[in-house]
Amino acid sequence: xxxxxxxxxxxxRGTRLRRTFxxxxxxxxxxxxxxxxxxxxxxxxxxxxxxxxxVTPGDVHHVIVESISTDPEISNAALFQIETLDQVGRxxxxxxxxxxxxxxxxxxxxxxxxxxxxxxxxxxVKVPEGATTxxxxxxxxxxxxRTRTVGKVITHRExxxxxxxxxxxxxxxKWSAAALKLRIPIPAGSREAQLDFLLSAGATPSSSPIAITxxxxxxxxxxxxxxxxxxxxxxxxxxxxxxxxxxxxxxxSIALPPEAQILELTxxxxxxxxxxxxEDPLVTFSAGNDVQSTFATLMRTAVPGSxxxxxxxxxxxxxxxxxxxxxxxxxxxxxKRDATVLFIPFGSVQDQPIVAGERMVQIDRFLAPExxxxxxxxxxxxxxxxxxxxxxxxxxVARMEYLHKLGWRTVYEVRDDMEEFNRVGYSKWYYPxxxxxxxxxxxxxxxVSKALSQKMQSLHPKIGTVHTVxxxxxxxxxxNSAPLRAPEHLEKRNASTTVGYVGHLTLSxxxxxxxxxxxxxxxxxxxxxxxxxxxxxxxxxxNIEYLGAMGHDELRPYAESWxxxxxxxxxxxxxxxxxxxxxxxxxxxxxxxxxAPMGSVDEYPSTWVHRNEDEFVQKxxxxxxxxxxxxxxxxxxxxxxxxxxxxxADTMLEIVxxxx
Numbered sequence: 001x002x003x004x005x006x007x008x009x010x011x012x013r014g015t016r017l018r019r020t021f022x023x024x025x026x027x028x029x030x031x032x033x034x035x036x037x038x039x040x041x042x043x044x045x046x047x048x049x050x051x052x053x054x055v056t057p058g059d060v061h062h063v064i065v066e067s068i069s070t071d072p073e074i075s076n077a078a079l080f081q082i083e084t085l086d087q088v089g090r091x092x093x094x095x096x097x098x099x100x101x102x103x104x105x106x107x108x109x110x111x112x113x114x115x116x117x118x119x120x121x122x123x124x125v126k127v128p129e130g131a132t133t134x135x136x137x138x139x140x141x142x143x144x145x146r147t148r149t150v151g152k153v154i155t156h157r158e159x160x161x162x163x164x165x166x167x168x169x170x171x172x173x174k175w176s177a178a179a180l181k182l183r184i185p186i187p188a189g190s191r192e193a194q195l196d197f198l199l200s201a202g203a204t205p206s207s208s209p210i211a212i213t214x215x216x217x218x219x220x221x222x223x224x225x226x227x228x229x230x231x232x233x234x235x236x237x238x239x240x241x242x243x244x245x246x247x248x249x250x251x252x253s254i255a256l257p258p259e260a261q262i263l264e265l266t267x268x269x270x271x272x273x274x275x276x277x278x279e280d281p282l283v284t285f286s287a288g289n290d291v292q293s294t295f296a297t298l299m300r301t302a303v304p305g306s307x308x309x310x311x312x313x314x315x316x317x318x319x320x321x322x323x324x325x326x327x328x329x330x331x332x333x334x335x336k337r338d339a340t341v342l343f344i345p346f347g348s349v350q351d352q353p354i355v356a357g358e359r360m361v362q363i364d365r366f367l368a369p370e371x372x373x374x375x376x377x378x379x380x381x382x383x384x385x386x387x388x389x390x391x392x393x394x395x396x397v398a399r400m401e402y403l404h405k406l407g408w409r410t411v412y413e414v415r416d417d418m419e420e421f422n423r424v425g426y427s428k429w430y431y432p433x434x435x436x437x438x439x440x441x442x443x444x445x446x447x448v449s450k451a452l453s454q455k456m457q458s459l460h461p462k463i464g465t466v467h468t469v470x471x472x473x474x475x476x477x478x479x480n481s482a483p484l485r486a487p488e489h490l491e492k493r494n495a496s497t498t499v500g501y502v503g504h505l506t507l508s509x510x511x512x513x514x515x516x517x518x519x520x521x522x523x524x525x526x527x528x529x530x531x532x533x534x535x536x537x538x539x540x541x542x543n544i545e546y547l548g549a550m551g552h553d554e555l556r557p558y559a560e561s562w563x564x565x566x567x568x569x570x571x572x573x574x575x576x577x578x579x580x581x582x583x584x585x586x587x588x589x590x591x592x593x594x595x596a597p598m599g600s601v602d603e604y605p606s607t608w609v610h611r612n613e614d615e616f617v618q619k620x621x622x623x624x625x626x627x628x629x630x631x632x633x634x635x636x637x638x639x640x641x642x643x644x645x646x647x648x649a650d651t652m653l654e655i656v657x658x659x660x
Contacts, residue, residue: 029068029148030115031537034506036170036426038533043068043148046078046110049138051153055084055127061134062179064122064154065110066167069147072112072119078140078147082106084131092131104139110147117425118150120171124158165280172428174200177208177240177275180267182283186260190285193254193263196366198279199242208270209237212254215262222257234268240275247278247394247429251366256285282348282366291367294354295374298342301359306338307653308379310372310403312396313389314427317345318356326415326448326471326581327389333649335359342375344368346391372399376406384408385656388442390415392435400441409656412442414452415471420574424508439463444656448579449599455577467655470600472645473584477552484560485590485633492560493590494627499564499620500528502555503582507535511570511596518616519544525620527566528558559589564623567595571611583607587640590633592623605635 032040046067055061069077081104084092097106113119125134136155140147151168159181165173177199186193199206211234214222228236238252254263263283267274302308313327320328331341335358343362356362363371375384386403388396390413404410422430439445439460446467447453453466483489504510512535519527519541532549540546547558565586569575579599586593592606594616602609606628608619 029070029146031148032535033068033115033118033150033169034508034533034535035168038504038506040534040536041151041168042536043150046138046147046149047140049080049136049149049153051136051155053134053155055131055134055157057127057129057131059127060124060158061127062122062124062154062156062158063108063136064120064156064164064167064173066118066120066150066169066171067110067113067147068115068118068150069112069145071145072114072117074142074145075112076109077112077142077145078110078138079104079107080110081135081137081139082108082125083133083135083137084125084128085133085135086130087132089133092128094125094128107139109141110149112145118169118171120167120173122173163277163280165278170425172278174276174278176269177206177210177267177277178269180210180265180277180281182263182265182281184263184265184283186256186263187285190260191256191258192286193256194282194284194286194364194366195238195252195254195265196282196284197240197250197275197277198247199240199250199275200247200278201242201244201276202272203244204272205244206240206242206273206275208240208274209234209268210240211264211266211268212236212238213264213266214257214260215264216259217261219262222260228254234266237268240277242275249366249395250275251369282364284348284364284366291363291370291374294361294363294367295371297355298340298361298371298375299378301361302340303338303359305383306340307334307383307385308340308342308375309334309385309387310342310344310375311387311389312344312368312391312399313387314346314391315389317349317352318343318360318362319352320350324474326413327387329472329474329645330649330652331360332357333645334653336646337649337653339653342371369399372403376403381407382409385411387411387413388438389413390418392418392438393429394431394434397434397438397441400438404441404443409444410442411444411446411656412438414445414447414456417452417455417574417577420572420577424574436460446652446655447577449577451599452577468600469648469651469655470579470643471581471584472643472648473581473588473640475644475646477585478588478640478644481556481559481588481590484556485588485637487630487633489560489590490628490630490633493563496561496563497524497624498526498528498561499566499594499624500530500558500562501566501568502530502550502559502585503567503580505529505531505533505535509569509572509575511568512538514570514613514616515566515568516541516544517613518620521617522620525624528562530555530558559591562589562591563628564620565589565591565593567593567598567601568616569596569598571596571598584640584643587636587643590628590636592628594620594623605639606632 035041099107108123111119111121154164163175240250242248311327315325315327316323331343334341340359348364349362386408400410418427418430421427446469448470453468456466527544530547530550575598594608595601597609608623610616610619
């Protein structure tokens, strides 16, 4: 391997022995990072990584690893030594391997990344004849740079089960459809399998086959079903289609004979047209066509002359045990106002019922296109409303354009700055051009904050009015918290020096350094922290108490003793547009609030806004320096009552119908 400008030459013996003063000054790397779902992911010093696999000659093993380093600008700082060994431990060279050195023989450099943007390295090893063991050993190669691997190093044998589509950190892993090999048990009573693939294509369209095999209880192959195409060489198949330079879903239904026990899906190489699969295929089974029964339920519950609303969103299904976001809450309120709502969650309905309540029906995302076709054949006019809630994906943009042309009212509801979420590693389906397009299509654009309204107007200057309808609070929370706002509770409240926070604790937006430093400067104040996504290995001062995650019923005994509710988020473009749901809960609990700048919190009652650590300390002291009065409680109560989800639903319906 020849050295080029800006690149290191092939490793030479003794490189790791160099020591410099820079080693001592290099900052430490985190031992844990936050995954996209908020869980902590451990990191390891690269020199501690050693993986040994039993292998078979001819097999191909894919290796995928994420890594971080103290200086991502320096390339080739670490590597994996790759050894294929025979039964007695002798090394067998890998034919055609491009990267070799005198010291480690075959190797692969790890790409350089940092804690905010870890690097993903992937390579494949074809096991040579005579080899029975594959050994991977991590090495630091530039002593002035420290490197750690993030989470588990993924090793996957080609043709094995369950392709891994994400690292422990949540980074998406793409696979050629030719690598697909799934063997899935069919639940008893199933008469149909639904297959949902998310694909991407390069400069040419993808159009590649997936072989379908059905087996009975004895493992005997069954005759192919009539609903699937046939090929003389590989039998029954479906075709994965994706336009050039695009991303699309490819959904298929497979009729199942009663005796079918196993469904096998096998990818077939198709030259340059082979599709790229970018997330785990969703395979579900049903006793029949659920779309027809869901449609019948939807039409049966619809109130004549009242709206039918489709809410297409990134929220969890209705009835989720722990999460209820804006779309979930507004769905409940729309249904109370005689609207019939079809709720399409981010993925599937999971284990929640299809009929989520009176005039509330939900359906798995991959079934939505078929159901919507049935709806538009039945429903016409402006009493039909399509709401895309913070999900300007290719699918939703196309759906809005289709329904808009059919005369439906269309709404783009912006709950968060999706561009910034994408920038920090979340919402990887997001593309700015799609958001620009959906803004041009929508009849109405509604955001939760003035900052987001201003951003939408900057993205599409001809948009006209962008409405701001903030988040809210459930009436049940307000009613159940009435004792916390009662005058007789004031004496206990005003005697407290305890403050608290409830919510997500990810390093991406929760400002742990600020909170810890402020707590050290305020030893007389007791901080109680409740929530999920707590980073590992954070050392807390004695006056910060972490209580774990809790449901609303468990929270109340702690909220009773709090004097101030905290929202210590990191000020950033990501948090600037947020209208935090928790502030309305804090008001329902009768609390003053200390918040980072976001949304319109600076206009809310009993709220102090901090922009740095000194202001946090100063304003927390101010919030604790005077007693809460009955008049202040009345103000908080009135504000929260005007911010219920019912009021927000009324405002939304007025805006959509052109009343505001």
